Amino acid sequence: MNFHIMTLFPDMVSNGLSESITGRAINNNLISVNTVNIRNFAGNKYGHVDDYTYGGGAGMLMQAEPVYKAYQSIIDNNNLADKKPRVLYMTPQGTPFNQRMAEELSKEEDIILLCGHYEGIDERVLEMIVTDNVSIGDFVLTGGELPAMMIVDAVSRLVPGVLGGEESAVYESFYDGLLEYPQYTRPEVFMGKEVPKVLLSGHHKNIEKWRYEQSLQRTKERRPDLYEKYMIEHEENR
Numbered sequence: 001m002n003f004h005i006m007t008l009f010p011d012m013v014s015n016g017l018s019e020s021i022t023g024r025a026i027n028n029n030l031i032s033v034n035t036v037n038i039r040n041f042a043g044n045k046y047g048h049v050d051d052y053t054y055g056g057g058a059g060m061l062m063q064a065e066p067v068y069k070a071y072q073s074i075i076d077n078n079n080l081a082d083k084k085p086r087v088l089y090m091t092p093q094g095t096p097f098n099q100r101m102a103e104e105l106s107k108e109e110d111i112i113l114l115c116g117h118y119e120g121i122d123e124r125v126l127e128m129i130v131t132d133n134v135s136i137g138d139f140v141l142t143g144g145e146l147p148a149m150m151i152v153d154a155v156s157r158l159v160p161g162v163l164g165g166e167e168s169a170v171y172e173s174f175y176d177g178l179l180e181y182p183q184y185t186r187p188e189v190f191m192g193k194e195v196p197k198v199l200l201s202g203h204h205k206n207i208e209k210w211r212y213e214q215s216l217q218r219t220k221e222r223r224p225d226l227y228e229k230y231m232i233e234h235e236e237n238r
Contacts, residue, residue, distance in 0.1 A: 001108070001159050002032045003152050004074045004085075006067065007115040008049070009145055010035035016149050025162040033152065034074070038062070041069035050118050059119035067114070067125045074112055085110040087131045088151065090144030091120070094133030097151060099176060101134070105151075106158035113151065115144030177230040179223060181214040 005013050013035050017023065025031045039047040043065065050060040075081055086108055095101070105111060114121070114130065136147040156162055184195040198210045220227040 001030070001106070001156065002034065002078070002110045003156075004034045004036060004078070004110065004112045005115065005148055005152075006036050006038055006070045006074070006112065007143075007145055007148070008038055008117050009115075009143065010037045012145050013115075013149060016145075017152060021162060022153055022156055025156055025159070028161070030159055030161050031152075031156045034078075036070050036074055038066050038070045041066040041073070053119065057119070061119050062116060062121040064122035064125035067121055068128065071112065071114075071125075071129045078110065080110055083110060085112055087112040087114060087129050088134045088148075089114045089121075089126060089130040089132070090116060090136075090147040090151075091133050092135050092138060092140055094135040097134050097136050097147075097154075099154075102151070102154040103158055105155045111155070113144075113148040115148050117143040177226060177233065178215040179219045179226070181211040181218065 007013055014033065017033050018026065022031070022033075026033060038049055042049045049066040050062050053059070053061045071087070086105070088105075088111065090113065134147070134151065136150055141147065184199060188195050188200070196210070198206055201207070216227070216230075219230065
């Protein structure tokens with residue numbers, strides 16, 4: 001799977017994704033992360049890609065032309081003209097990113113992620129190239145790099161082979177819509193607190209039942225919105 005990230009800060013993205021699971025997946029050629037510096041397409045010796053907004057207002061806006069040329073370079077250099085890859089723009093105005101979206105995106109061969117900065121990007125180029133406006137939450141960051149890295153991390157771990165074993169990804173899909181159950185490791189007793197006996201029983205059916213019940217309870221307590229949605233979607237199975 002190939003991620004193409006359009007950014008003003010390629011080192012920030014490359015360095016962040018070169019560690020841990022994503023770094024190992026890159027080294028094992030399970031995913032590729034191609035950063036494209038939008039400044040390289042500025043068309044001036046200073047590398048300026050922003051300007052004042054028409055109509056006034058605070059801050060600067062990224063210009064359409066450098067963004068479009070950066071996008072076109074990805075299309076041309078990777079023979080994507082006929083594939084029409086998904087182009088995700090990181091914006092708080094977008095559709096909230098969740099596990100289901102990660103699973104959907106993991107089926108793509110190429111994904112382009114566009115990271116804005118300053119006050120955003122000229123609307124005209126967004127209309128021309130963006131297929132998905134994506135948000136990681138109702139807050140504003142200084143740029144789209146961190147959201148893009150989060151999406152690459154969430155999507156890439158669903159790519160076959162990235163986790164080494166597929167068990168973790170299977171559990172995430174199986175409990176889709178619920179928060180994860182509590183987990184424990186050695187020692188069996190820590191400062192007087194014991195591991196739940198069911199987890200030591202070796203009875204897999206009882207363990208699965210306990211984990212499911214814990215996921216339900218935890219979701220109900222911590223994310224009642226998700227719990228209500230889950231119960232509605234699974235009402236026919238109750």
